Structures are given as C-alpha cells and as structure tokens.
Amino acid sequence: MKERQRWQPEEDALLRAYVKQYGPREWNLISQRLPSALHRDPKSCLERWKNYLKPGIKKGSLSPEEQSLVISLQAKYGNKWKKIAAEVPGRTAKRLGKWWEVFKEKQLKHHSSPSQAGNYDHILDTFAEKYVQPKLAFPPPDPPANPAAVLPPWMNASPPTSEALPVREMGVLIRELEEGREVWARQRKEAAWRLKRLEQQLEAEKERRGREKAEEVEAKIRRLREEEAAYVSRMEGEYRERLGAVQREEEAKEAKLMEAWRSVHVRLEKLLAQIGSHRGGPPITAFLSQ
Known part of the structure; x- marks a missing residue:
C-alpha cells in the first residue's frame, strides 16, 4: 500500500480555490482538478x-473552558463526537475525539500513580459513569466519631425480627396477604374482561364506520349517475331541438328552390311557345311534352 503523503501548502491553496469555485460538494470534480501525482x-x-x-475552524490546544465543556458533553452524550462538536464552536469531531483519547490516557496514568497531581482531579475514577464531580470550595467536615449519635432515635432502633412478632399477628398478616392476592386476581380478571369488551366494541365501531363509509360512497355514486343521466337527457333534448331546427330550415330552402324552379320552367315554356308560333310549326312544347 502506498504511504499517504502530507498535504502541501500549494495543495491547500488549490483546494481552497476549487471549493470557492465549485462549492463544498463537488469533491469528485475537485479531486480530478488537483495534481494527479499525489492521488x-x-x-x-x-x-x-x-x-x-x-473557515471558522480553531487550531491549537483546547482552552480550559473548552476542555471542561468537552468533558461535561462526553459525560452526557458518550463518544458521539459529531454531536459534541456541534456544541463546541470551531472544533471538529476528529480533533475532539483525539483530545479525549489523550486526556483519558493521562487520567489513567494519574490514577495508577497517585503521587502525580492532575488538572482534573474532580473526575470520578470510573469512566463508565461519565459524570463530572464539581470541586468543593471548602473542605468537607470531619465525620463524627459516633455516627449513630447523629441519627434520630427512630433510625437507630433496630427493626423487629420475625421471631418477636406474635403468632396471632403473623396469622393476620398471612390472611391479609391472601386477601390481597385474591383482590389482585379479581381485578386482573376484571381488567382482562374489560379489555376484551373494549376490543369487541372497537371492532364493532370499525365495522359500523366501514358500513357507513360504504353507504356514503354508494350514495355518491348513485347521485353521480343520476346527474350523468340528467345531463345526457338534457343534451339529447338540445340536440333534438337543433336537429329539428336544421330540418325545418332545409325544408324551407328546398321549398324555395322548388318554387324558383317552377317559375323558371313556366317562363321557359312561354318562351318556347312564342318561338314556335313565329316559325309556323308546331310549338316546341309539344316535343317537350312528348
């Protein structure tokens, strides 16, 4: 495997220029524009x-405030460094993860050698708890010589043993326990019955709503069909009226043409009769009639 080479300042400058030109998304295009020697x-x-x-990334060591913030966020979120970096301005998840590993190693070395003093003595010994214990402004008071003297009398009294209880009280307790068990069994049985009843009511309600929905859909379909039939009948009536009007117009035109043809025929007959009378022969109308 080829060893990865360090980024050069010239490459960083080219990368900034290409990101400015193409945007921080076209990484395939940007990698093709960079010199191919370094791959x-x-x-x-x-x-x-x-x-x-x-832009906006902070370089260098973390400040004490940032370190305290990272410790508290790691205790809250665990090793979710992207989520932690979102709350630490200017720091990347990779940088914070590396810092935490170094910090944890230092703390482990510190706890393995108690003589060394660390900057974060307030952190608990167990990292699994991930909890930050704040430093105390004043040292805690010395514990009392007799802790029992500090407690109230009712806490110092030892609890009664089973041997000290009378037999009668033991019988009462057992009977109350049995009664409580019976009550619990009845309540459980009643709860199961109520649950089954609710399930049946739910199913019945679903079926009722389904029937109502189906009836509503059928009513809408019937209404649409009626509207469609009314529309079709109305359109048929309109077309019949238009067809009747067109037929009447055609009949009137045909009657006018017939009347015009008759008048022309009469005039033609008169003209031909006049021509035959001038020639002394039979009228041409006789030939036409034949």
Whole structure:
C-alpha cells in the first residue's frame, strides 16, 4: 500500500480555490482538478477541508473552558463526537475525539500513580459513569466519631425480627396477604374482561364506520349517475331541438328552390311557345311534352 503523503501548502491553496469555485460538494470534480501525482481522492479532499481548511475552524490546544465543556458533553452524550462538536464552536469531531483519547490516557496514568497531581482531579475514577464531580470550595467536615449519635432515635432502633412478632399477628398478616392476592386476581380478571369488551366494541365501531363509509360512497355514486343521466337527457333534448331546427330550415330552402324552379320552367315554356308560333310549326312544347 502506498504511504499517504502530507498535504502541501500549494495543495491547500488549490483546494481552497476549487471549493470557492465549485462549492463544498463537488469533491469528485475537485479531486480530478488537483495534481494527479499525489492521488488525492474525493474522501481525502473532504477530510482535509472539513478538519483543517474550513473557515471558522480553531487550531491549537483546547482552552480550559473548552476542555471542561468537552468533558461535561462526553459525560452526557458518550463518544458521539459529531454531536459534541456541534456544541463546541470551531472544533471538529476528529480533533475532539483525539483530545479525549489523550486526556483519558493521562487520567489513567494519574490514577495508577497517585503521587502525580492532575488538572482534573474532580473526575470520578470510573469512566463508565461519565459524570463530572464539581470541586468543593471548602473542605468537607470531619465525620463524627459516633455516627449513630447523629441519627434520630427512630433510625437507630433496630427493626423487629420475625421471631418477636406474635403468632396471632403473623396469622393476620398471612390472611391479609391472601386477601390481597385474591383482590389482585379479581381485578386482573376484571381488567382482562374489560379489555376484551373494549376490543369487541372497537371492532364493532370499525365495522359500523366501514358500513357507513360504504353507504356514503354508494350514495355518491348513485347521485353521480343520476346527474350523468340528467345531463345526457338534457343534451339529447338540445340536440333534438337543433336537429329539428336544421330540418325545418332545409325544408324551407328546398321549398324555395322548388318554387324558383317552377317559375323558371313556366317562363321557359312561354318562351318556347312564342318561338314556335313565329316559325309556323308546331310549338316546341309539344316535343317537350312528348
């Protein structure tokens, strides 16, 4: 496997320019624009931009305030560094994760050698608890020589043993226990019956609503069909009226044409009769009539 080479200042400058030109999303295109000698893949370009070159990223060691904030957030979220980095301005998840590993190793070394003093003595010994114990402004008071003297009398009294209880009281307790068990069994049985009753009512309600919905849909379908039939009958009536009007117009036109043809025929007959009378022969109308 080829050893990964460190990013050079010239590459960082080119990466900034390409991100400014193409935006922080086109990493395939940006990796193709970079010099091919170092083989910077899209993931490498993204990691370099996100962890080192992105505007607003803080470099250098964490301040004491940032360290305290990271410790408290790690106790709250665990090793979810992206979530922690969202609440630590300017720090990346990778940087915070590395700092935490170093800090944990130092704390483990400190607890293994008590002579060494650390800056975070207020952290509990168990990292699994992930809880930060605040420092006390004043040292705690010395414990009393006799702790029982501090407690109230009712707490100092030892609880009565089963042997000290009378037999009668033991019988009463057993009977009350049996009665409580019977009451609990009855309540459980009643609760199961009520639950079954509710399930049946729910099923019946579902069926009723389903029937109502089906009836509503059928009513809508019938109404739509009636509207469709009324619309079709209305359109048929309109078309019949239009067809009757067109037929009447055609009949009137045909009557006018017939009347015009008759008048022309009469005039033609008169003209031909006049022509035949001038020639002295039989009228042409006779030939026409034949």
